[in-house]
Amino acid sequence: MRLGGRLQAAIEVLTEIETRHRPVPDGLKDWGLSHRFAGSGDRAAISNLVHDALRMKLSHGFMMNGDAPADLAVATLLRQWRISPEELTATLEGDRFAPEIPSAESLADCLARDLAQAPAHVRADIPEWLAGSFERAFGPEWELEAQALTSRPPLDLRVNTLLSNRDQVLEAFSDRDPKPTRLAPFGVRFEAGEGPQRQIAAASEVSFARGWFEIQDEGSQLAAGLVDAQPGEDVLDYCAGGGGKSLAFAAMMNNEGRIFAYDADRRRLAPMVERMRRAGADIIDIRERAADLNGLESKMDRVLIDAPCTGTGTWRRRPDAKWRISEKNITDRMADQDKVLDAACAYVRPGGELAYVTCSLLPEENTDRVKAFLQRHPEFETISLKQRWRSVAADSEAPVPYADQNLGLLLSPRRTGTDGFYFAGFRRKS
């Protein structure tokens, strides 16, 4: 397919997503099924176009003076893929699969509009009603923080030190320009490509099947590191899901000690069985039901709550979620978070630690929950995170990314070059 056909396809997928309120992966999959002739390069290009368009939906709409799918897709080519109006119109000319687009002059007029005149939330490309929360989280820098969420995310691997090391993984990908992550000590990064470029399919590699690495954002790796699980300890991963953090703990603990992995939705735990086998992680004990945790109360050295959340920190990867989030989503998740905190803290032994993690940037889900927890549970106190950060972050110059009120840490694409993650740590008083 040429650019015109790809542009037309992206417009169709964006229309489908908007009119039928479908998640992006479903819209792309359906398009692929009904256009089987499209190759993998075409599919990657169309996917990039759709994701990029949604990342900057509001500012594109402002610049184009319209937010129809065609406006967004064309703006993506001009503003994100950096194709000039003249080059774009010339490329599409005579392509019978290309959509009709405005003249090069009209497109140049659009590009000349002054985005500084747009309202702040439009410049920031976030829903207007969330601007206050972003400002509370980041202060005067909130607009730049929100803009950083419009970029394409890299692909990060966590080297599984039980079976490999970082040099070995870097070598295995030496033809794909891998880089050691700046902050996570066992991470490998592939920067996001530009325009139609495809991201590497790391899970199809032999080295993946051998268990040398897991796919895990650098922020998630750092959050796992901040838990500070030590060899020989008893650790409870209370919202274990598919086991990303449990697997990281098994490596940090050098397969010594015990990790209990529990999740309220036991179907989410299922993939962990295969992942444990591949990673050689022997110390993870999957507990499928809450009753299976009986007897562990007040026994754990560490408990991690990787809490259910709105996922605002992952908007680079799921830009459609940015336009679907509602106030009700946030209040529902806040209730879940309080509930999980109250239930999980019972397993921490006196002197042991509780870690609270979300992949959200909103203070409602982060510092507000921590303050409310401390009021309900005076038997817990916060731990100082300065030293912890220094011992985890590989770059000793990296500033401590404190959250608002210095209550916990807040990682973000702009601050740490990672997905957005919040981390707070508590100790149970003896």
Ligand SMILES: C[S@@+](CC[C@H](N)C(=O)[O-])C[C@H]1O[C@@H](n2cnc3c(N)ncnc32)[C@H](O)[C@@H]1O
């Ligand atoms: C952010 S995800 C966990 C991701 C996982 N830790 C990882 O690293 O791959 C949050 C998980 O919390 C679980 N969850 C939600 N409510 C819960 C509850 N009341 N008790 C335990 N787990 C819960 C969800 O099923 C979901 O799997």
